[in-house]
Amino acid sequence: MTLHANTAETPAAAPAPRSSSPPPARGTARRSAAGLWFVLPFTVLFAAFLVWPLIAGLWASFTDRSLAKEESSFVGLANWIEMFGDPAVWQSLWVTLLFTLFTTPPLVAIALAMALLTHRATARIGWFLRFSYFAPFLMPVAVVTLIWEWMYQPGFGMINGLLATVGIPGVSWLTDENTVLLAIAITTVWWTVGFNYLLYLAALQGIPRYVYEAAALDGAGAWRRFTSITLPLLRRTTALIVLLQMVASLKLFDQAYLMTNGSGGPNYAARPIIGYVFETGFTGLRIGYASAISYLFFAVIIIVSVLQLRLFSRKEDAA
C-alpha cells in the first residue's frame, strides 16, 4: 500500500474508468429499473422519516400547533417574529455555542494525545489503554450523568474532596451559574473523547513507518517528525473529527438536561437551544413555536458546517 493511496487518490481515481468507457447500449433501462427497486426501500424510509418530517416541521412553524389540541391554524410569521424577540432563544443559542467552544478543542487535542500514547505503547499495555480510553464512550448517558452528579456534589462529592486535599475550597459545580456549563463540558469530554480517539488511532496506524524512517535518516527529531509528518498526514482525519465534533457538541441536550434535572441549571446557565425547544414544545406544548426555533437552529448548524468545510478545504488547496 502506498502513502498516496491512503490519503488522496483513491476516491478521485475511482470514478475515472467509468466515465472513460463507453456506456453499454443494451440492457441499461432494464438494469436501472432493477436498481430502482433496490433503492426503493431506503427512499421510502428516507422520505417518510426525514423528508416528510422536515417539511411538516417547517409547516408547523407557521401554525399555532399544540400538543394538547387537535386542530391548529395558520398564524403566518407570528412564531418567527416572536422568536427573534425572545431573549431565551438567543441566550440558549449562546449556551450551545459556548459549550461547543469549550468542548471541541479538548475533544480533539486529548483524543490525539491519547491516540499517540497508545500508538507508541507496547502490545502488552496497548490493549489496556485502548480499552480504558474507549470504555466511557460505551456508557449510556443516564449512567454517565448519574456518576458525575455524585462526583460533583458539594460537601461529600469526590471532586471537591480531592480539591480540598490540595487546599482548594469547595466549588458548587452544578449549582453555580459560572461553573455548571464547564462541569457538563468536562463530563462530556470524559464520556465522548473515546470516539475521536478511535478515529485518530486508526489514522495513525495508516501512516507507513518508512516515512518516519526516512525522516529520521535525514536527521529529523521526534518533534519535527510529529509536526511535519504526523500532523499533516492526519489532516483529513482532523477535519473529519472537528466537523463531527462540532455538530455533536451543538446538539448538546441529554447530559445537560439530566445533570440539571431538566431545570436548565441556575439562571438557565446550562440550557442549550435544544433544551429550550424541548421546553417550549413538550413542557409548554407549543409545537408550532418549537418548530420555528428548531429551524433557526438547523440554519445555525448548516452555516457552521459549511464554514468549517470551507476552512478546511481551503487549507487543502493551499497545501
Add this chain to the structure above:
Amino acid sequence: MRRRHTPGPGPAPALGRRAFLAGGLAAAGTVLAGCGPADTVLTDRQRLRQWNLFTGGDGARMVEMHTAYRKQHPGIDFQPSTFQWGNPYYTKFTMGAAGGRAFDIATLHVSRLRGLGVGTLISPVPTDLLAQHGITRDTVFSNIWDKCTIDGELYAIPLDTHLIVTYYNRPVCEEAGVLDSDGELVEINDEDDLFEVCAAVKEVTGQFGVVTDTTHAWRPFWSLYRQLGGELRLEGELGIDDDKALRALDLLRRLSAEGLAPKASDGAATPANFQNGIAGLMLSGNWELPTLKDAGMAFGMRPFPGIYGEELGQGDSHCFVLPVRREPDEDAVAAAVEYAAWMLKNSITWAGGGHIPAYTPVTESQEYADLQPQANYRHAAEDVQFDPQAWFSGSAAQLQADAGAIFTGVHTGAVTPETALDRFKRAAQNLIDTPSPV
C-alpha cells in the same frame, strides 16, 4: 452521538422463495395478532387500559394494588402502562388523549388538570356513577375534591395528596434537645424558633441544621408565601405581593448564608444529606419516606413548619382522569370509574408511600392511625397548598421549572432575593403573555 453495531453479512441462507414467503406470512400473522386487542376479540372480558406515572416505590405499591384488583375482577382485562413522571409522561398523555383511543383511565397531578385540556382532552367524571361506589365530596377531603372541580364539573378522582413536610433525625434531634416530652420535634412557630432549632441541630451534626432541595426551591417558597397570606394572579398583569415574596426568599437565603443549610443540594443529594447525618432536619416531599424507612433510619415527620402562621405546605394530588372519547363507550367508563373507586377504597396500601389518601374513611381508620410516621402529618392534607392555576403551572410544568432555575441562586448567594424576584416576575409575566396552547 451513538453508533450502531452493523452485523456483517452472514452465510447465505438456504431458503427458497416459497419457504421465505410462507415464513413471512406466518411472521406477519403473529405481528398482527400481537397488535390487535386479541383478548377482547376472543373473550368477552371488558378491557381497561390504565396509564400511570408511578415508578420506584410508588410503582411497586401500585403493582401490589393492581394484583389484588385483578384477583377481585376476573371479568376485567386490565392493562396498565407506566411512564416516567414529568415531561415523558405528560407529552404522551396529551398526545394519547388527543388521539382519543389510547387509554380508558389515566393518573395525573391535579395541578396539571387545567394545563392538559379540561373539556377537550379530559372528560368530566360521571359523579352519579362514582356516588354509587361510595365516592362523594363527603368521603374525600373536600379541599382536594374542590380542586378537582372546574366550573362545577368534577374532572378528576383524587387518590391522595402529597406535600412538603418536615423530617427529623431522632437521635440527632434528641441530642440537640429539640424533641418534646413525647419524643416529637418541638413546634416551630416563627423565624426565631426555626433558627434556634437549626442552630442546635447544627451543633450536633457539625455541618448543617436543615437541608432542602436548593434546585427546586418552589416548594418551600410557595409554602412560606402562602403562610404569609400571599396570592399569585397568573392572568393579565401578574399579581404578586413583593414584600411577602421577598420575606419568603430572604428566609431561604439566610438559612444558607448563615451556614444552617447547604448552599447547594440537588434532588438526589438532599435525602443523602439527611440520611448521612450531614443535616438533622429535612424539608422535603413526603414521598422520600419509603427510601428512608428502607434505609433503617430512625426519623420522625411532621407538617412543614408554620413559620408565619399555619403549618401550610405546598403540595399536589395524584388523581384519575377519563379521556374524551372519539366514540362513546359506557362500559369502559363504568369499568374505569369502578376501578378508580376501588383504588381509593384500598388506598391504605398507597399510604405506605407517604402519600395521604384522599378517601377519608381510610385516613380515619385505625389501620392508618397505626401507620408511623404517616399518621403524624395526616392533618396536613387539609392545609395542602396547591399551585396557582394556569396552563403553565403545576407539577413539572414551566412555572415550577423557572422558579427552580431562578431561586437556586438565592441559596448559593449568587443573587439577592430582590434580583431573583425580579427575574421570577419577568419569567411569570412571559408565560402569562404566551398564547395558551390548550
